[in-house]
Amino acid sequence: VQLQASGGGLVQAGGSLRLSCAASGRSFRSYVMGWFRQAPGKEREFVAASWSDGSTDYADSVKGRFTMSRDNAKNTVALQMNSLKPEDTAVYYCAAVVLYSGSHRSVTQWDYWGKGTQVTVSS
Numbered sequence: 258v259q260l261q262a263s264g265g266g267l268v269q270a271g272g273s274l275r276l277s278c279a280a281s282g283r284s285f286r287s288y289v290m291g292w293f294r295q296a297p298g299k300e301r302e303f304v305a306a307s308w309s310d311g312s313t314d315y316a317d318s319v320k321g322r323f324t325m326s327r328d329n330a331k332n333t334v335a336l337q338m339n340s341l342k343p344e345d346t347a348v349y350y351c352a353a354v355v356l357y358s359g360s361h362r363s364v365t366q367w368d369y370w371g372k373g374t375q376v377t378v379s380s
Contacts (some may be wrong), residue, residue, distance in 0.1 A: 258282035261373030262351040267377045269339055276336040280349030280373060285332040291353050291367060292325060292336045294347035294376075301350070306339040307334055319345075328369065341378045348373035 264276040276334065280288070286309040295301040305325040306314045313325050322341075327334040350373045357366035 258285075258288065258353050260351045260353060260369055262349065262374045264372045265349060265376045266372030267379065270341060270343055270378055270380050272341050272378070273315070273337070273339045274341065274376060275353075276338065276349055276374060276376070278334045278336075280332045280334075280351075280353060282332075286329050287355055289357070289361060290327055290334045291326075291354070292334075293352055293364065293367075294345075294349045295373070296344075296347040296348070299347075301364050303364070304349070305336060306361050308327050310349040324360065338376070341376075343378045343380045344376050346376060348375050350374075 262278045275377040291306040291342055292304040293301050294304050295320050303316050307327045316351045322339050324337045351371040352367040353366045353369040359366055
């Protein structure tokens with residue numbers, strides 16, 4: 258599967274951005290989809306994940322502010338980011354996996370990655 262993320266940009270603290278990720282290939286429903294981010298000098302970290310049954314999971318740092326959605330008919334996922342903070346500044350990556358054996362929050366569990374999109378939140 259190939260993943261293409263878009264929607265990053267520069268926003269002031271308190272503002273909103275919406276990221277999108279389009280997936281190519283078959284069997285989109287079989288994939289767990291995720292968003293990760295990597296700030297300068299830091300490791301890539303889990304942000305959110307979405308399963309085909311509609312269930313989602315969020316990192317504590319974004320819970321209540323970010324919402325992940327998916328459209329199985331269009332092979333897309335989105336990440337609505339509200340109440341953005343300067344610490345949300347990072348490159349955001351879309352990811353996909355069919356099966357994982359450990360925690361879905363671990364970077365190593367994911368098989369496919371898109372090119373990142375930069376999100377910058379100014380104070």
